[in-house]
Amino acid sequence: MAHRLPLAAAALLIATPVLADGHADAEAGLSYGPRPAWLISQMEDGELKTKLQSCLAQTPSRTDFSIGHRGAPLMFPEHTVESNVAAAHMGAGILECDVTFTKDHELVCRHAQNDLHTTTNILVSDLADTCVTPFTPAEGDADASAECRTSEITLAEFRTLLPKMDASDASATTAEDYQGGVADYRTTLYGAGATTMTHAESIELFRDLGAKFTPELKAPSVEMPHEGFSQEDYAQKLIDEYKAAGIPASDVWAQSFNLSDVLYWIENEPEFGAQAVYLDDRYEAEDEDEGLIDPMDASTFKPTMQELADMGVNYLAPPLWMMVTVEDGEIVPSVYTEEAKAAGLNLVAWTLERSGPLNEGGGWYYQSIENVTDNDGVTFELLDVLAQDVGVVGVFSDWPATVTYYANCMGL
Numbered sequence: 001m002a003h004r005l006p007l008a009a010a011a012l013l014i015a016t017p018v019l020a021d022g023h024a025d026a027e028a029g030l031s032y033g034p035r036p037a038w039l040i041s042q043m044e045d046g047e048l049k050t051k052l053q054s055c056l057a058q059t060p061s062r063t064d065f066s067i068g069h070r071g072a073p074l075m076f077p078e079h080t081v082e083s084n085v086a087a088a089h090m091g092a093g094i095l096e097c098d099v100t101f102t103k104d105h106e107l108v109c110r111h112a113q114n115d116l117h118t119t120t121n122i123l124v125s126d127l128a129d130t131c132v133t134p135f136t137p138a139e140g141d142a143d144a145s146a147e148c149r150t151s152e153i154t155l156a157e158f159r160t161l162l163p164k165m166d167a168s169d170a171s172a173t174t175a176e177d178y179q180g181g182v183a184d185y186r187t188t189l190y191g192a193g194a195t196t197m198t199h200a201e202s203i204e205l206f207r208d209l210g211a212k213f214t215p216e217l218k219a220p221s222v223e224m225p226h227e228g229f230s231q232e233d234y235a236q237k238l239i240d241e242y243k244a245a246g247i248p249a250s251d252v253w254a255q256s257f258n259l260s261d262v263l264y265w266i267e268n269e270p271e272f273g274a275q276a277v278y279l280d281d282r283y284e285a286e287d288e289d290e291g292l293i294d295p296m297d298a299s300t301f302k303p304t305m306q307e308l309a310d311m312g313v314n315y316l317a318p319p320l321w322m323m324v325t326v327e328d329g330e331i332v333p334s335v336y337t338e339e340a341k342a343a344g345l346n347l348v349a350w351t352l353e354r355s356g357p358l359n360e361g362g363g364w365y366y367q368s369i370e371n372v373t374d375n376d377g378v379t380f381e382l383l384d385v386l387a388q389d390v391g392v393v394g395v396f397s398d399w400p401a402t403v404t405y406y407a408n409c410m411g412l
Contacts, residue, residue, distance in 0.1 A: 030060040030091050036405035043377030048384055055409035062210060064093035065387075065412045066403040069351045069396040070111060071095065075187050077163040078119065079109040081195040081205060088209040091404030094253065094394065095209070097202040098216045099238055105229045106155040107199035107237060111166070113221040116148035118168045120161040120196075123148065123175040127157055135175045143170035144178050151222045155198065163194040185356040199238065203245045213247065214277070216255040235261050239269045249275065253315065253348075257281050266312040277315040277348060278308065283322060295322040295336035295368065305343035315393075316340055317348040320382065321368040323390050331369050331385045341391065349386050350396035352379065352403060380406060387412060 037056060043049040071083025072090065084095050097109040114132075116122045123135050123146055133147035146168075150158060165188055169181035182188055197205065199215065206213055217238055224231045235256075242252050249271035256262055257279040266273030282293040282302075294300045295318075308316065323337045340347055355362045358378050361370040369382065383406050386392045397403045406412075 029089060030062065030404075031089060032060055032401045032405050033090070035399060036402050039376055039379050039402060041377075042375050043380060044375075048380065049377075052380060052406070052409055055405070058408055060091045060404060061408055062088075062091045062093045063404055063407040063412065064212060065394050065407040066090070066092045066400045067094040067096065067214060067348070067394045067396045068092035068211075068400045069096055069354070069398050070098065072399055073166065074185075074353055074398040076190045077165050077194040078111060079197065080163045081197060082190065083194070084197075084202070084205060084211075085209065086190075087400045088206075088211050090399070090401035091408070092397075092400035093211055094214050095202075095206045095211045096214045096216060096396070097197070097199055097206075098218050099199050100150050100218045100220070101226075101229070101234065102150050102155045102158055103152060104154045105226075105233075105237075106158075107241065108150060108155070108158055109197045109199060109202050110150055110218070112218055113151055114147050114149045115166070116150060116161065117146040117178075119166045120148075120163055121179065122161055123178060125161065127153055127161070128175070130157075135178060137173040138171050139173075144168070144172040146175075146178065149221050151220070151226065159196065161196060163196055164188070164191050183356060200241050200245070203241060203247060207245070207247065212251040212253075213242065214253040214255055216279070217258070217261050219258060231261070232264060235264050236268070239265065239272050242272070253277050255279050255317065259313075262313060263311060273312065274314060276313070277317050278313050279350075280316055280318040280322070283319070293322070293336070295334045296325060298335055298339050301336075301339065305339040305345060309343040309345055314346055315348060316345045317350060317396075320349055320352065320365045320386070323347065323349060323392070324382065324385060325368050326372055329372060331372060331382060333385070333390050334368065337390050347390060347392045348394045348396070349390075349392045352383065352395055352397040353399040354397075 040049060040052045068084060068087030070078035072086040073083055076083035076086050087095055098111045099107050100110045100113040101107055122128060130152045131146055131148035135146040138144040165182045165186060167181040168178050172178035215238055217235055252272055253275045254265055254272055255277040259278055262276045262278045265276045323334055324331050325334045355365045358373050358376050362373040366373045379402060386395060395403045
């Protein structure tokens with residue numbers, strides 16, 4: 001199957017005027033669409049709602065405060081050309097490629113090395129026999145299951161896969177039925193013809209869309225080193241592909257949940273390491289020595305915020321709920337936020353617009369403010385606290401138009 005060039009696909013989708021240097025006009029063709037206005041309509045009356053309503057006629061402009069989380073996966077298959085073009089069309093100034101590797105150690109955009117069974121058509125393709133766990137139908141109390149990895153296929157084979165919305169039907173008795181299960185607040189409307197990307201292709205695409213870069217080095221599902229490919233080789237190759245493309249380090253925020261990766265970049269690629277982002281998942285540490293975090297108890301922070309800063313970490317990215325709590329019925333910054341700011345760390349938030357309707361508390365991402373989360377207008381209320389009180393430097397979103405609208409309205 002032929003693999004379409006990202007820029008060609010982008011040109012068809014966004015019809016963006018091209019400048020004399022061959023790159024897209026970054027401000028042309030931007031649109032909020034209807035969602036920000038609808039969210040504002042759901043808000044309780046007050047100063048914030050009035051301010052946001054006053055911006056309904058504003059002209060969108062691109063902003064680094066708005067970060068496309070795997071593109072715009074609320075409606076588009078994640079990590080595809082189309083998803084990222086949509087995010088750029090909504091004004092996202094920074095776009096994300098989660099980076100993993102194939103059997104021949106080529107870097108590709110995929111949220112996890114072992115997610116092909118839920119994000120592509122691999123189970124109904126000729127590559128189904130490469131899956132480390134073949135499709136097993138649901139039976140009795142057992143859900144349907146499978147596991148398919150990029151590390152089991154070559155780049156050439158990866159290119160033949162068709163992306164789809166990340167989902168699976170746990171009740172499926174056939175591989176075809178397993179392709180379903182999309183959440184009812186998402187859609188399959190924009191899935192036909194979606195295009196996968198290598199990491200290098202994402203660099204080309206994002207640059208041509210006028211956006212900057214935040215690649216995430218994903219934890220391998222295979223034991224490292226993998227056929228001579230070490231974790232350090234993996235981390236270095238990610239940076240090397242930006243250098244080969246002539247991308248300045250100031251335009252790249254490389255991320256990892258593995259602190260060792262961040263420290264590798266700080267030591268070995270200091271220009272890129274200065275903007276490396278430590279994704280904080282210590283809320284789920286299994287070993288107490290690893291630093292299981294209670295966001296309201298600074299004594300649980302291991303390493304401490306100051307120790308992270310002393311290591312050279314400048315950017316810290318926790319999930320939304322870790323940065324806020326509720327006091328007297330109002331959303332306010334958490335102790336986690338206060339400690340991070342005291343240490344001089346830049347905070348990045350993930351992930352807005354990933355929770356579906358908020359009328360029942362918002363689920364995992366809103367767990368610390370569940371008791372004040374009862375309508376979709378809370379999206380903007382939380383975003384306002386993150387921007388004004390927490391002081392985040394950027395917000396990942398599954399639908400970047402919401403963050404872009406807020407940032408433009410507030411002059412961020």
